[in-house]
Amino acid sequence: MKTRNFLAAAVLTATAFFSASAQKTVMVGGAAMYPSKNIIENAVNSKDHTTLVAAVKAAGLVETLQGKGPFTVFAPTNEAFAKLPSGTVDNLLKPENIKTLQTILTYHVVAGKWNASDISKAIKAGKGKAVLKTVSGGTLTAWMEGKDLYISDQSGNKAKVTISDVNQSNGVIHVVDTVLLPKM
Known part of the structure; x- marks a missing residue:
């Protein structure tokens, strides 16, 4: 009887541990x-x-990224957008530039869930x-400098991943310090 109670307690403890770790939150921009x-x-x-x-709202991509x-x-980040030439963001947010804005925003999205370890494995394989x-439809190139993960775009800009593996119910976010731009 003691063995059965011990095993039941061990299973409950392990279940609680794994449930808690599966729900691990990451702080980004002061929010969990x-x-x-x-x-x-x-x-x-x-x-x-x-x-x-x-930008996502102006581009009409909210529903897509909730999918x-x-x-x-x-x-x-906001600081990444601030690095763009003055007036760029305001210009992109205008209704007549929605297609360009959509292209730039979807250039930051890769289908599938690529955690940092998955990207690292692909870097080693490559x-x-x-x-x-x-x-x-464009491409991004990932590489490592020491322990830091970087992403470069088709225009030669490079972004450092400052926070990786921010898991979501429908994927993962990696925070970057530079806006990535496709060839337009």
Whole structure:
């Protein structure tokens, strides 16, 4: 009887541990990012991603990023958008530029769930580089510098992943410090 009670307690403890770790939250922009919420539900709470959220809304991509996925999003911060030439963001948010905005935003999205360890494995398999196809049809190149993960775009810009593996119910977000731009 004692053995059965001990085993039952051990199973309950292990279940509680794994349930808690499966629900691990990551802080981004001063807000907890819950793995049980989708990309949009989490992103709207990040103070570091207000420009990205405004752009996603202006581009009409909210419903898409709330969808089943899975998606891997390389999410530029407000500071990343601020690095763009003056007036660029305001211009992109105009209704007449919706197609360009959609192309730029979907260039930050890769189909499937690519955690940092998956990207790292692809980099090793690619002898130092991994090419990821974006939802917009372009490519991003991933590589490592020491322990840091970087992503470069087709225009030669490079972004450092500053926070990786922010798991969502419909994918994963990697926070980046630069806006990635496709060849236009």
